[in-house]
Amino acid sequence: MHTGSAIVLLLLAGSLQADIYRSEDRFGNTRFSDKTSIGAEPVELNTAPYRYKVRIRHVIDGDTLVLESGDRIRLIGINTPEVESRYTRAEAGGEAARDWLRKTLRTPDVCLEYDAEQLDKYQRQLAHVFLDSGEYLNARLLREGLAMLTLTPPNLRYSSKLIQAQQQAEKANRGIWQRPAFQPKTLADLVPGRSYHGWQRWQVTPKHIGESRKYINLIVSEHFVIKIAKSLQAGFPPLSAYLDQPVEVRGWLRRQGDQHFMIVQHPSAMVTR
DSSP states (O other), X not given: OOOTTOEEXXXXXXXXXXXXXXXXXXXXXXXXXXXXXXXXXEOOOOSSOEEEEEEEEEEEXXXXXXXXXXXXXXXXXXXXOOOOOSSXXXXXXXXXXXXXXXXXXXXXXXXXXXXXXOBOTTOOEEEEEEETTOOBHHHHHHHTTSSEEOOBTTBOTTHHHHHHHHHHHHHTTOGGGGSGGGSOEEGGGOOTTOOOOSXXXXXEOOOEEEEOSSEEEEEEETTEEEEEEGGGGGGSSOGGGGTTSOEEEEEEEEEETTEEXXXXXXXXXXXXX
């Protein structure tokens, strides 16, 4: 990890952290959750996390920064709509999130705090970002309606703060919550064989529970399935509680032939009314 002339700040912030538990199923698969269960053991997180003071070189989009050192920082626990680039198509709200972040970071010094995992699959550093004022930037983006909550175990340190921030934006119908592109869809809107791009909201009713090698499947119809990794199942309520109940599932809808499926990693992505 490159920190340049980083200043290490010791923060006694244990009260702000979510407890993380590790357990194993009967097949020996390891599971992480922010809820305890029989046989689960607490994961020893750094209860006095370090914060590293760094300087931002520029903002790529609403959730990705580049440091003076050249390191890329991905704000953890959130996702913002894409901006137009060589690799991505523009999404509604992407430029608004990027422009807001650029304006907010005119003073380029921030503090980074890492969670259980430090790098994503693209080798970007995953971080909670704090302004010099102490304000938690990840949560502010959610509160402004510029980002969507995307919690991924075991990186759940500030999950309760992030969930609360999104709830505030949604209740106020702020930002993405009022944009037509992000209004919920129903099964009547689903076109078998069509690809859907970007973060989606689908209002569905699971009817059955199925199982594959890696996933427990909440089957909505022959064309729509919600997949929960067995390694993460302990973090969810009993999946039978979702059956025959209206659920708004949030995330990225994938397709295999005529079947669409959404992989859900945290209960916050399945909203019941």
